[in-house]
Amino acid sequence: MKKKSWVNGITSLVLAMGLLAGCSGNDNSNSSASNNESAGNSSGKPVTLKMWGGVPPESGPQEVIDTWNKAHPDIQVEYVRFVNDDDGNLKLDTAMITGQDVDLFVNYTISHAAKRVESNLSLDLSRFTDYNIDEKMGKDAESWKIDGKYYGVPTTKSSYFIALNKDALDAAHLPVPKNWTWDELRVYAKKLKTGNNYGFIQNMEPYVDPIDSVLSQEGYTKADGTSNLDHPLIKKWLETLNAMMQEDKTTPPLGEQLTSKMPVEQVFLSGEVPMLNIGAWLLRSSNNFTDFPRDFKIAFAQVPRLAENADSYMTRGGLGDYISINAKSKNQEAAWEFLKWYSDGGMAPMAAGGRLPASKDANQDDALNNLLGEHRDTYDLDSLMYVMFDDKTPTYVRSLPQEVMDLRSQEYEKYFLGSQSIDQTINAMVTRHNEFLKQNK
Template identity: 75%
Template sequence: MRKKGLVARMVSLVLVVGMIAGCSNDSGSNAQTGASDNSGDTVKLKMWGGVPPEAGPQAVIDVWNKEHPETQIEYVRYVNDDEGNLKLDTAIMTGQDVDLFVNYTISHTAKRVASGAAADLSSFTDYNIDEKMGPDAEGWKIDGKYYGVPTTKSTYFVALNKEALDAANLPVPKDWTWDEMREYAKKLKKDSGYGFIQNTEPFVDSMDSVLSQEGYTKADGTSNLDHPMVRKWLETLNAMMAEDKTTPPLGEQLTSKMPVEQMFLSGEVPMLNIGAWLLRSSNNFTDYPRDFTIAFAPVPRLSEDKEGYVMRGGLGDYISINAKSKHQEAAWEFLKWYADGGMAPMAEGGRFPASKDADQDKAMESMLGDKKDTYDLESLMYVMFDYQTPTYVRTVPQEVMDLRAQEYEKYFLGVQDLDTTISAMVSRHNDYLKTAK
């Protein structure tokens, strides 16, 4: 109920912001350069992002501030969850100091664009985003325009305890299915422990890898949430939770706020489905000491057939300039510097720069630091650069994310059967589609 309440508040917030933006459109569209940008005074900017400052952002800001005394930047951290995104949107709406902000999904970006919060970057002609970031940047356009710059190459993977694999005589997978991973989990499970665990952020990625290609709706415009691979995903995960007991029940994971990264890095669980942000913890031996090598495998696919398979990834960390910022020119100068290599310290937390002009060797050095020998480098390079499969960026509206989560959680909790769950997801999705027209 709490999540539903937050979503309702988000929708209301967007409507209010949209009304405000509509009433003040003239002043907002002309706020391209604030007076203090040309006054000779120090310009002070605030950048909001979801990464803890100690995991790279503060190091980036410190370098910029030292080299650019005329423009000083303060980093403000918001947690990238429902409450954190509401906090950011409220700050923008109420005119708090937000000059730049990082978007992590297209659904959040689209709402901010619709509310007039993100500046249209087409007026800046000295930086070619398509040329710098490559064809994957196209997926971040909204109505054919950029309202931000995608700055990172996003990589998702299954992290593996290499020593545990060796002890079980299991190779590091280079291409596998969920059925094969299920067997790995059985062989790696020890006593009452788990063989596989996952962060809740990429929990539904396998379902979306199918629907992003097959369509969230069918040819007749009705819901496609009853796609056979959606059923396959539900059945497989439920079997791992209830029958195999190789992965935690979702209810237990949510209510206990299970520290999945800590459980993997402590050696308690040998496989973890996560994104490249794992490295900000796996490089931190003070808080997360470990005595094993981390190997990497692609996220498994649901179908035996690799044809048409896509994996979540592409470009991410889409940084926008507040359309109401008085210092858009200064923010733009920082954003260009950041994207073209200033963000290198972010690689320590797994955020690899996307720009072709960024120093990739420097970023890789930052990413691994003095912990290079604690990773299986061959598999790391494979999942980051060599695994040849198309990628997708999740574009499903947040309302659809929420309604389907509310239904599949009932299934994983054992209070609703599979057929009822799928039927309810489809029915609710169809209702949403009618209202969204």
């Protein structure tokens, strides 16, 4: 979770360059689009689009591209993979700002999408009137609007969960949990721990989700406009997780996980640790028996809540994979044709990696078949359907500015590393958040 300060500095510089370029005449409607009278090319040569995304091509994107290219000889698409981390996102931003070939690109967070809109890198899609994003994707799409407009299409249903070794649960006489708390997860981790192995591990991307599950509904600021990072449940999460690290020894100390760069998916799929906090991208590994052979069934549970009251629980989810068209692309009409097709079901092979299409017009049976493939019997289907397809639990999309995400992770890391107390940690988060709020009024 720790961000490299030099990466942040370079990212700010690159985005500032883009903003200056926008001030010199790019209004995000980009006059080059007017030169594209149709999706094809008047010269008779096929248009070539380059789509940048963070998913490995073999985990769905290449099959999607091959299917499109076979049916559309006049518009050919090439897939360019970037790693969805600080360096990878910087590479994408730099490519667009310096005029390299980028026609479509995937935003994985609202904060990244918003910065690209601010820097005039994303096309305002309101110029297209033949596709109703709200109607296609439902009410959850609203959370991806930036200044009241869509600068991309949210294409996937996102799921975050605790993956469980069902065989280990059965051996410990533990049921697959529903509507559970972090205290209950702590008990499970103790009962499932064997020898020197841990009972619970986490992918770093959703690590902080318990905090956001609370503040996304209760507010990141209080009624007086000051920081709410001293909410009692934040302290509850910090102390619970720290106790699991230091007292129970059921989850790795954060320092160990960061320095070892623990391959948590591999550790879980090998059967070494029976519980893993992760997102639906686990499926691209759990369906890969060549690289990750396993002999146990996987069950699924919602990420546990901090509050005792189940009625107040929200889970991270909603829609994701927000695909934008480069405002500088010379092939915007062709890119739009591909994006509509992709969104309405062309993306079905992406389900093999846990990415389910969000559009109401996508064939969900096809997506489910792609999701499970030939390994259907290696999953606990009841819990999978409950976690991935239950619409009763309210969801949120993480929308916190990157600067706030960075400052709070920097402070709670100090707590988990033992260099400051719980009270010092919360006071530091609140102080730094309040400074950010004052600077960004």
